[in-house]
Amino acid sequence: MKKVITYGTFDMFHKGHYNILKRAKEYGDYLIVGVTGENYDIGRGKLSVNDTLATRIENVKNTGLVDEIIVEEYLGQKIGDLIKYDIDYFVIGDDWKGKFDHLSRYCEMVYLERTKGISSTELREKSFKNYNIGVVCDETDDNEIVKEAKLVNGFQVKGVYSPQKEISEKFKEKYDLENIYYEYDELIENSDIIYVRCTIEKRVDLIRQALKKGKHIIYDPPASYKASEIKELIQLAKENNVILMENTKMVHIYVFNQLLWMTQGGLIGDILSFNCSISKNDEERSNLFYDLSSLTLLPMLKILGQDYEKSDYMVTKDGDDIEFASMNFVYPNARAVINVGNKLRVDNQLEIIGTEATIRMKENWWRSKSFSLYKPGGSEAEIYNTNFEGNGFKYLIKSMSTMLKNGRIESMGVFEDESIKIAEILEEIHEINE
Numbered sequence: 001m002k003k004v005i006t007y008g009t010f011d012m013f014h015k016g017h018y019n020i021l022k023r024a025k026e027y028g029d030y031l032i033v034g035v036t037g038e039n040y041d042i043g044r045g046k047l048s049v050n051d052t053l054a055t056r057i058e059n060v061k062n063t064g065l066v067d068e069i070i071v072e073e074y075l076g077q078k079i080g081d082l083i084k085y086d087i088d089y090f091v092i093g094d095d096w097k098g099k100f101d102h103l104s105r106y107c108e109m110v111y112l113e114r115t116k117g118i119s120s121t122e123l124r125e126k127s128f129k130n131y132n133i134g135v136v137c138d139e140t141d142d143n144e145i146v147k148e149a150k151l152v153n154g155f156q157v158k159g160v161y162s163p164q165k166e167i168s169e170k171f172k173e174k175y176d177l178e179n180i181y182y183e184y185d186e187l188i189e190n191s192d193i194i195y196v197r198c199t200i201e202k203r204v205d206l207i208r209q210a211l212k213k214g215k216h217i218i219y220d221p222p223a224s225y226k227a228s229e230i231k232e233l234i235q236l237a238k239e240n241n242v243i244l245m246e247n248t249k250m251v252h253i254y255v256f257n258q259l260l261w262m263t264q265g266g267l268i269g270d271i272l273s274f275n276c277s278i279s280k281n282d283e284e285r286s287n288l289f290y291d292l293s294s295l296t297l298l299p300m301l302k303i304l305g306q307d308y309e310k311s312d313y314m315v316t317k318d319g320d321d322i323e324f325a326s327m328n329f330v331y332p333n334a335r336a337v338i339n340v341g342n343k344l345r346v347d348n349q350l351e352i353i354g355t356e357a358t359i360r361m362k363e364n365w366w367r368s369k370s371f372s373l374y375k376p377g378g379s380e381a382e383i384y385n386t387n388f389e390g391n392g393f394k395y396l397i398k399s400m401s402t403m404l405k406n407g408r409i410e411s412m413g414v415f416e417d418e419s420i421k422i423a424e425i426l427e428e429i430h431e432i433n434e
């Protein structure tokens with residue numbers, strides 16, 4: 001019996017897919033189809049897939065051409081499959097010509113001509129609602145949103161506005177945007193989503209204006225160090241039925257969810273200590289302290305909760321700016337220490353000590369793609385990781401895309417009460433500092 005295998009995503013099943021399966025079947029007596037798993041696609045940056053794995057499998061099955069369906073779950077699986085299923089022919093479209101020649105040691109490689117004029121990409125583009133993102137900024141760095149948004153179906157950064165004309169002009173040119181606006185109202189008018197990227201003092205006002213016009217928001221957190229203002233914005237977003245989303249990429253990345261799963265789910269035992277530090281030296285931005293603190297307080301609140309018994313802050317200043325802060329939180333059975341350095345070097349690291357294991361994330365932990373887990377007894381660390389290119393903004397935009405599709409406005413990445421609690425802590429620190 002001759003066995004044939006082929007692979008694909010088979011999203012929005014179309015004639016090209018049917019044709020290749022039909023022709024693949026003709027090469028033998030038994031056809032196996034590998035359909036890509038969701039995690040595999042997300043991991044390799046293919047965020048645009050529309051149909052669920054179950055639907056894609058069902059569509060392949062419904063052709064009646066296939067003898068067996070398997071799921072392709074990881075890079076390199078194909079080699080194991082060829083051996084396991086004792087394959088004679090590997091058939092694939094000629095868009096992959098030459099890419100799989102190294103597999104010809106295991107079986108015969110066959111590249112078939114693609115059906116012309118149709119692809120899943122094209123079908124997705126036609127079927128998706130388009131969302132224009134407008135950026136309001138006071139600097140010319142885009143935080144990679146322009147490039148990353150393009151990786152999610154239907155999303156694109158189209159325009160920019162800055163209160164300083166030169167900045168918008170530089171920004172438009174640097175990122176090759178279609179539009180530049182000289183009034184904020186015009187940017188709002190011409191966008192579905194506004195990305196607010198500016199220093200903390202201006203955020204609330206810019207967010208408020210766009211929310212009132214019924215636009216979705218992505219903003220660099222915190223929106224404010226005043227809890228009352230955060231509450232007002234959340235309320236305004238609800239009234240206008242729009243999404244108000246913090247640009248905290250970490251919570252949209254797979255490895256952070258693994259970390260939460262382990263710590264919240266008791267897999268490292270009872271948590272005894274949460275120790276986290278962060279620092280950044282950015283002469284351009286004032287009050288960066290609040291941005292850094294917000295990022296650092298979030299994992300603490302997620303892991304240890306909000307019910308600490310006591311808190312204590314030590315703050316030093318450089319002019320008007322907070323230069324260093326050490327925040328201590330006493331929980332019933334645990335302690336948290338957070339050190340934040342603004343223009344002052346503090347080693348960036350995150351350590352969570354549990355009764356059964358310790359987790360560490362080193363250097364720039366907030367955008368780390370991995371963490372290490374150490375168990376007592378000195379055995380080697382277990383490494384948990386995820387691989388992706390870019391800074392992860394695409395995963396945040398993908399979450400927003402899912403929320404828009406499901407008609408959901410409250411983010412489950414950063415919960416509302418977490419944003420409010422962070423502002424309450426920052427407000428206390430701000431008051432000490434006044």
Ligand code: CTP
Nearest residue numbers: 008009010016020092093114115118119120121
């Ligand atoms: N295929 C084909 N003719 C087409 C489209 C796809 O022969 N017009 C083949 C591919 O070469 C591959 C298989 O169908 O062997 C599954 O392809 P897949 O990547 O799932 O489909 P595409 O339409 O190419 O999807 P995308 O646009 O996302 O790349």
